[in-house]
Amino acid sequence: MPEKTRKNEFWSGVRDEAPILLGVAPFGLLFGALAISAHLSSLAAQAMSSIIFAGSAQFIAAQLVGTGSSGLVILMVVFVVNLRHALYSASVAPHVKDLKTGWKLLLSYLLTDEAYAVTITHYNKEGDSENRHWYFLGAGLTLWSAWQVSTAVGIFIGARIPASWPLDFVLPLTFIALVVPALKDRAGVAAALVAGVIGLLAFGFPYKTGLLLAALIGIVTGLVIEGKPK
Amino acid sequence: MNIWLVILLAGLATFATRLSFILLLDRIKVPDWFRRGLRFVPVAVLSAIILPELTSPNGSLFLSWRNPQLLAGAVAILVAWKTKNVLLTIAVGMAALLIFQAVLGLC
Numbered sequence: 001m002p003e004k005t006r007k008n009e010f011w012s013g014v015r016d017e018a019p020i021l022l023g024v025a026p027f028g029l030l031f032g033a034l035a036i037s038a039h040l041s042s043l044a045a046q047a048m049s050s051i052i053f054a055g056s057a058q059f060i061a062a063q064l065v066g067t068g069s070s071g072l073v074i075l076m077v078v079f080v081v082n083l084r085h086a087l088y089s090a091s092v093a094p095h096v097k098d099l100k101t102g103w104k105l106l107l108s109y110l111l112t113d114e115a116y117a118v119t120i121t122h123y124n125k126e127g128d129s130e131n132r133h134w135y136f137l138g139a140g141l142t143l144w145s146a147w148q149v150s151t152a153v154g155i156f157i158g159a160r161i162p163a164s165w166p167l168d169f170v171l172p173l174t175f176i177a178l179v180v181p182a183l184k185d186r187a188g189v190a191a192a193l194v195a196g197v198i199g200l201l202a203f204g205f206p207y208k209t210g211l212l213l214a215a216l217i218g219i220v221t222g223l224v225i226e227g228k229p230k
Numbered sequence: 231m232n233i234w235l236v237i238l239l240a241g242l243a244t245f246a247t248r249l250s251f252i253l254l255l256d257r258i259k260v261p262d263w264f265r266r267g268l269r270f271v272p273v274a275v276l277s278a279i280i281l282p283e284l285t286s287p288n289g290s291l292f293l294s295w296r297n298p299q300l301l302a303g304a305v306a307i308l309v310a311w312k313t314k315n316v317l318l319t320i321a322v323g324m325a326a327l328l329i330f331q332a333v334l335g336l337c
Binding site for chain 1: 231232233234235236237238239240241243244245247248249250251252253254255256263264265266267268269270271272273274275276277278279280281282283284285286291299302303306307310311314315316317319320323324327328331
């Protein structure tokens, strides 16, 4: 396969990330509206989206601000909620190891659930090549822009999406579309099934710790089923 | 703590978490099983996000054929498995959800 140009990779990333925006934009609107109702200033609400740039953590932080929690509690919670990103970091690390530090910093900033999901799928499908990080950048920037714009709209206009529009369902659907074709062997299927079931059982755990636990047990299950390399 | 300081530190903590292994994996020695485990990260994390969204759409467990998200999710899994097409999976999954919601709303 001929090497894809930077431009090709970048726009592939933009294109693959685009459908997810349908599911992300309503969350951005909702976050903007929620932050204002928690008495954050418009500027602070927007700054949360551009500085923290992590949906679930921002929702919980805004709620905690609204209920008058201490800064230290908010920091701890944001840290715990985002711990799963360390897994994403480890997972993409081998693919970006030869990049300059500036690229590593930029791509780390853009490493959200949604950008990770499409980017790691692309790396696994197409293999590593010289311009692959432009795909990561395209996907990451697309999500970033949509998150900033939808937050701003939510802040200034409020969230006016009828609850009967189940747009949030686009997120699990996209993840299904990415995960199912990636299940190629027994170990992978076992990892997915165990992680899914534990995620379901531990759904009520606070601050996404259930998700983290489920992912870790799923990974260990995959390793055990796969056994020692010969 | 000033709200701006909280936002800044929360941003730094998030960034540091995302940067952690990207920066460190080359410089530290990690055991072999750690590297082999990385390939299970996407399927494990994403499955742990997906399943509760299907079985507990409103926050509490709803394992029933009357749960439209669960039915539409099953349809989407089938489409993804058969076609490996992302857009088609999303389109059929959304259509299935709307249809199941409408039908189940009637009975």
